[in-house]
Amino acid sequence: MQINWYPGHMAKAKRLLQDQLARVDAVIEICDARLPYSSRNPDLNYMLRNKARVLLLNKADLAQPEITKKWLEFFQGRGIQCAAITAEQNAREALRAIERLTREKVQKGEARGVRRTVRVMVVGVPNVGKSTLINRLHGGVIARVGDRPGVTRANQWVRVGEYLELLDTPGMLWPRLDDPVAARRLAYISAIRDEVVDTFALSIALLEDMCSIRPEMLEKRYKITDDSLRGQALLEAVCRGRGFLMRGGELDLERASAVVLDEFRDGKLGRITLEMPHINQTPQPPKATSGEKTDEDGSN
Ligand SMILES: Nc1nc2c(ncn2[C@@H]2O[C@H](COP(=O)(O)OP(=O)(O)OP(=O)(O)O)[C@@H](O)[C@H]2O)c(=O)[nH]1
Ligand SMILES: [Mg+2]
Known part of the structure; x- marks a missing residue:
């Protein structure tokens, strides 16, 4: 993204x-x-x-x-x-x-x-x-x-x-x-306005990250037990786990997407740290823009 x-x-x-x-x-x-x-x-x-x-x-x-x-x-x-x-x-x-x-x-x-x-x-x-x-x-x-x-x-x-x-x-x-992974994570924590991101895709990316870091969080809150789920299937599982259904039984994916972002931001899912020190989870450290060294910031 x-x-x-x-x-x-x-x-x-x-x-x-x-x-x-x-x-x-x-x-x-x-x-x-x-x-x-x-x-x-x-x-x-x-x-x-x-x-x-x-x-x-x-x-x-x-x-x-x-x-x-x-x-x-x-x-x-x-x-x-x-x-x-x-x-x-x-x-x-x-x-x-x-x-x-x-x-x-x-x-x-x-x-x-x-x-x-x-x-x-x-x-x-x-x-x-x-x-x-x-x-x-x-x-x-x-x-x-x-x-x-x-x-x-x-x-x-x-x-x-x-x-x-x-x-x-x-x-x-x-x-x-400049770093799309960092930008996405900044959007998770509302450092970037929701108005400028695709919140539907953002909620799926957040679910995927939580699923790989702390799958037990998703089990507890959304009853998701299959941690191999990825993409929209995760959002669908949230709908089923929480009963977000529209008239006719159709899954209310929009609602699930909004709830996932809100609940993460409110800390309702529990404690989670999305980055570990030393482990470079971003594809490339951002380029130094002012001639400065960036090695002290955890990006190496
Ligand atoms: N859970 C939790 N929430 C916090 C904490 N500190 C601040 N918040 C919440 O984070 C949100 C942002 O807080 P602000 O103090 O407005 O953040 P800011 O850095 O001044 O934001 P800008 O002025 O927009 O740059 C608010 O909803 C706060 O209630 C904290 O220690 N824990
Ligand atoms: Mg402020």
């Missing part, structure tokens, strides 16, 4: 990011714990090369803990500070990560008798939970959130405590979209 999508606001977001980088002390990069490879923006490695930064694997509640642990070891082994978080539930781990990240700056200021506000920018592809984390750290709803991409349209500074300000940014998505 080829997804050709490059909306203007992404290009604008990249320019804004570059402008803002000079003005912040540190950067929090958020990715989705279910897709720690595909939901990272490959340009960031290069753009953030001189910045204090931490990578947070959010929505850890939806991922398999043992694989999240492997991903953290993988990133740490490449010298990347990282932590797994569930921003919707608490911000403790994220706060600790921010403290570690900014400690040196704060201590330097204190040694000179000044305590200035530390500014941290939060970046990541759409829908990974940037605004959710900021709300959680702020202690109330200050940034708009929603389970679709492009909710945050502009940069927004949010004060969190006396000496900390966070910058919420619009989700950025480029050029992982």
Whole structure:
């Protein structure tokens, strides 16, 4: 499935990011714990090369803990500070990560008798939970959130405590979209708008992925016991398992397709991580676009 999508606001977001980088002390990069490879923006490695930064694997509640642990070891082994978080539930781990990240700056200021506000920018592809984390750290709803991409349209500074300000940014998505497997997975997690993808084909691809990674999920939720099923036959099995029939007994494939995507996104199928570290599940790592190395992002 080829997804050709490059909306203007992404290009604008990249320019804004570059402008803002000079003005912040540190950067929090958020990715989705279910897709720690595909939901990272490959340009960031290069753009953030001189910045204090931490990578947070959010929505850890939806991922398999043992694989999240492997991903953290993988990133740490490449010298990347990282932590797994569930921003919707608490911000403790994220706060600790921010403290570690900014400690040196704060201590330097204190040694000179000044305590200035530390500014941290939060970046990541759409829908990974940037605004959710900021709300959680702020202690109330200050940034708009929603389970679709492009909710945050502009940069927004949010004060969190006396000496900390966070910058919420619009989700950025480029050029992982050159990689059709990564693009498809980004559509699973609503980092790409449903309006620009064939959701029927997407739900079948998702069922196929789940069938090869965690077939027991499909058995439990949809009563699918034959893990050799592929293509539309999987969607048909969902219809039978859940009784999605139209008048006359015809299978309601459209309904099954929508339900599969919704239930996966809501975590109703259970925890699943769609990518393993080191194992290259994408056909080709995306080309480096800014002369940067991409070997730290799990694509090798
Ligand atoms: N299960 C789960 N859902 C989460 C978590 N964090 C955020 N979400 C949900 O993910 C969706 C997207 O959250 P946002 O905070 O709007 O994401 P964003 O990165 O700011 O998105 P854009 O502004 O569109 O780039 C919302 O429905 C949140 O409720 C989490 O830790 N676990
Ligand atoms: Mg947002």
